[in-house]
Amino acid sequence: MSRVYNFSAGPAVLPEPVLKKAAGELLEYRDTGMSVMEMSHRSKAYDDIIQTTEYLLRDLMKIPDNYKVLFLQGGASSQFAMVPMNLMKKSRKADIVNTGTWTKRAIDEIKRYGNCNIIASSEDRNFSYIPKLDSGTFSPDADYFHICTNNTIEGTRYTTYPETGSVPLVADMSSNILSEVVDVSRFGIIFAGAQKNIGPAGLTIVIIREDLIGHAMDITPTMFNYKTHADNKSLYNTPPTYGIYMAKLVFEWLKDLGGVPGMQKINEEKAKVLYDFLDTSSMFKSPIAREDRSLMNIPFTASTKELEARFLAEAATNGFVQLEGHRSVGGMRASIYNAMPIEGVKKLVEFMKKFETANK
Numbered sequence: 001m002s003r004v005y006n007f008s009a010g011p012a013v014l015p016e017p018v019l020k021k022a023a024g025e026l027l028e029y030r031d032t033g034m035s036v037m038e039m040s041h042r043s044k045a046y047d048d049i050i051q052t053t054e055y056l057l058r059d060l061m062k063i064p065d066n067y068k069v070l071f072l073q074g075g076a077s078s079q080f081a082m083v084p085m086n087l088m089k090k091s092r093k094a095d096i097v098n099t100g101t102w103t104k105r106a107i108d109e110i111k112r113y114g115n116c117n118i119i120a121s122s123e124d125r126n127f128s129y130i131p132k133l134d135s136g137t138f139s140p141d142a143d144y145f146h147i148c149t150n151n152t153i154e155g156t157r158y159t160t161y162p163e164t165g166s167v168p169l170v171a172d173m174s175s176n177i178l179s180e181v182v183d184v185s186r187f188g189i190i191f192a193g194a195q196k197n198i199g200p201a202g203l204t205i206v207i208i209r210e211d212l213i214g215h216a217m218d219i220t221p222t223m224f225n226y227k228t229h230a231d232n233k234s235l236y237n238t239p240p241t242y243g244i245y246m247a248k249l250v251f252e253w254l255k256d257l258g259g260v261p262g263m264q265k266i267n268e269e270k271a272k273v274l275y276d277f278l279d280t281s282s283m284f285k286s287p288i289a290r291e292d293r294s295l296m297n298i299p300f301t302a303s304t305k306e307l308e309a310r311f312l313a314e315a316a317t318n319g320f321v322q323l324e325g326h327r328s329v330g331g332m333r334a335s336i337y338n339a340m341p342i343e344g345v346k347k348l349v350e351f352m353k354k355f356e357t358a359n360k
């Protein structure tokens with residue numbers, strides 16, 4: 001059995017050179033005589049790993065000095081609660097744009113702690129686009145403004161970000177962090193679960209502007225307070241040590257590829273291969289508004305449910321796996337994160353063309 005082309009939305013494909021490097025170091029990391037998994041998180045060797053990981057991320061994303069990088073657990077889903085608990089201190093009001101499943105989850109959490117003001121929503125058309133925003137409708141006194149920059153399930157992404165003035169912009173970047181160049185200084189908080197574009201599940205990365213730390217509500221559990229983790233350099237308790245090590249290897253791989261600008265170019269090329277085909281095919285279609293299409297998650301449909309089922313089955317036997325659409329939307333979805341090589345996308349399109357001809 002050889003490695004397949006894995007289009008999973010997450011946990012997702014990792015770069016093969018990274019997996020090989022990790023395999024080579026699995027039993028003994030450098031001269032420590034032990035696996036990274038077996039190391040104290042307070043050892044010299046591990047300190048080196050976590051510091052290098054942070055340094056690499058700062059370098060890749062050009063993170064300004066007045067931001068902290070935190071390595072947490074609990075997934076992006078925990079951030080839906082952690083953000084309001086730490087930021088909703090003044091008006092207890094948060095603005096949010098509802099663009100799908102992941103912002104709905106955030107809305108449910110925000111409502112537990114304060115007022116959630118839905119500025120705009122694309123639910124009227126199955127979240128197939130990003131709503132046009134009018135900054136005149138934003139709450140000037142909101143404690144923060146939440147967006148999901150890439151909607152993993154629905155397949156949309158922001159190409160410009162809302163101008164929120166002095167209101168901190170909070171971004172769930174779980175599925176497109178490090179896929180395109182982003183000006184970190186536009187954001188108060190960026191958070192992301194690792195299992196899409198960074199490494200294995202279990203690590204959650206938070207990039208937070210320093211002035212937003214230290215104002216948590218009194219009810220905030222110690223582990224949900226950003227200050228706890230910022231003051232202790234993500235070592236208040238045991239961090240997900242192996243996940244952080246894997247992130248380091250992914251960051252090194254990304255740096256060698258030309259960093260985020262290099263990666264963005266490849267991602268744009270990759271997505272174009274698939275969208276160009278979808279726009280000319282008479283069997284397969286993209287339901288997403290052209291200007292809002294994700295570079296990372298590409299949902300598509302075939303003309304009938306029967307064809308979709310047959311396509312998924314035949315794709316899998318040909319080594320193109322995990323192409324099922326999310327259980328909430330059906331159809332198909334190709335997630336083509338950073339680690340998916342362009343050959344994988346080209347070969348998938350070749351296969352789709354053959355399938356279309358054979359099933360005319």
Ligand SMILES: *Cc1c(COP(=O)(O)O)cnc(C)c1O
Nearest residue numbers: 075076077102152172174175193
């Ligand atoms: C996957 C995902 C989540 C949920 O992440 P967990 O780590 O499973 O909590 C949240 N937001 C977005 C945009 C995602 O892609």
